[in-house]
Amino acid sequence: MNKKALMAIAVVLAVPVAAIAGPDDDNLVINDELNIISVTEAPAHTENLDTIYSGWHFRTDETQALQIDDFDNPAMIFVDQAVDLYEAVDGAAGKSCASCHEDVESFKGLHAEMPKVDAESGELVVMEDLINTCRTERMEADAWKWSGADMQAMVALIGLQSRGMPMSVAIDGAAAPYWEQGKEMYYTRYGQLELSCANCHEENWGNMIRADHLSQGMTNGFPTYRLKQAKLISRHNRFRGCIRDTRAETFSEGSDEFRALELYVASRGNGLSVETPAVRQ
Numbered sequence: 001m002n003k004k005a006l007m008a009i010a011v012v013l014a015v016p017v018a019a020i021a022g023p024d025d026d027n028l029v030i031n032d033e034l035n036i037i038s039v040t041e042a043p044a045h046t047e048n049l050d051t052i053y054s055g056w057h058f059r060t061d062e063t064q065a066l067q068i069d070d071f072d073n074p075a076m077i078f079v080d081q082a083v084d085l086y087e088a089v090d091g092a093a094g095k096s097c098a099s100c101h102e103d104v105e106s107f108k109g110l111h112a113e114m115p116k117v118d119a120e121s122g123e124l125v126v127m128e129d130l131i132n133t134c135r136t137e138r139m140e141a142d143a144w145k146w147s148g149a150d151m152q153a154m155v156a157l158i159g160l161q162s163r164g165m166p167m168s169v170a171i172d173g174a175a176a177p178y179w180e181q182g183k184e185m186y187y188t189r190y191g192q193l194e195l196s197c198a199n200c201h202e203e204n205w206g207n208m209i210r211a212d213h214l215s216q217g218m219t220n221g222f223p224t225y226r227l228k229q230a231k232l233i234s235r236h237n238r239f240r241g242c243i244r245d246t247r248a249e250t251f252s253e254g255s256d257e258f259r260a261l262e263l264y265v266a267s268r269g270n271g272l273s274v275e276t277p278a279v280r281q
Contacts, residue, residue, distance in 0.1 A: 021208045022206040023039075023053045023206065025057075028067075028068065029068060030164075031069060031070055036275060038053065039051060040271040040272060041271065046267075052271065052272060054218055054220060054273075054275060063281050066225075066279040067278055073279060074227075074230075075223075075232060078149065078156060078277075081149075082153035083157060085097070091135065091141025095139045097139075100134070100138060109161075109162055110127075110158065112162045112166065112167050114169070116169070122174060124260065128155060146236060146253040146254045147233070147234045147236070151234075155232075156276055156277040159222075166271050167271065171267045179267065182261045185260065186265065189246075191247040192246070193245075193246045201214065201215065201216050205217075217265065218269040219262070220278075221275035221278025224276075225277055225280070227279070235265075
């Protein structure tokens with residue numbers, strides 16, 4: 001175990017790392033019918049992990065219960081709002097999302113493969129990019145803010161169509177250089193505390209630090225409804241928060257750096273089911 005990393009974490013939280021309290025062995029079944037793959041063998045490209053776990057297994061029983069029934073899941077309020085947004089005409093072109101894409105169920109499978117490289121531009125794109133491209137180029141409407149309520153509600157609605165499908169993010173071919181960039185970021189120490197993503201989510205997952213039960217940092221449930229903030233939270237919002245907590249100047253949401261990191265982290269969860277929208281503390 002990395003003693004330097006543990007000491008740094010203890011400094012920021014003002015208490016030592018407590019004993020290991022690993023993931024529970026409960027089964028994640030949503031609405032009593034959708035079996036979620038929440039534990040599986042780690043993908044071959046994932047270093048230092050043999051088994052991967054959904055973050056759901058590291059939450060309290062009360063938080064877990066909110067996710068297993070859509071009636072109780074607070075994120076579904078925002079998904080319902082996105083259903084209305086999907087049908088709403090906006091922009092100078094007089095179009096809605098439905099004008100081009102018809103039923104939102106047509107997006108089934110997309111979320112499980114994101115991020116991915118756009119075939120035309122060769123650039124790595126995430127779901128927020130796809131949504132804003134449609135808004136600005138096809139609808140001639142204003143782009144949505146990255147972590148804005150409308151944006152994350154729409155990301156959740158589209159992600160919901162793939163719920164239960166295994167994550168299958170491509171990391172080869174055109175995606176390879178972006179994946180390597182994301183990997184380098186994952187293992188880079190940031191800030192005054194000199195902490196990397198791996199220090200917490202690879203070396204210390206399962207540890208209790210104060211009231212926080214460290215998970216492996218899987219992103220298959222994003223955007224997630226975070227009880228602490230009472231709203232849907234994007235992946236880039238969490239990346240920014242984690243780097244900020246190392247006392248470093250963080251990258252911005254929607255930056256190329258965070259796109260690459262999103263690809264790498266998403267690929268570590270290949271094989272886990274899409275849970276979007278998940279509930280976390």
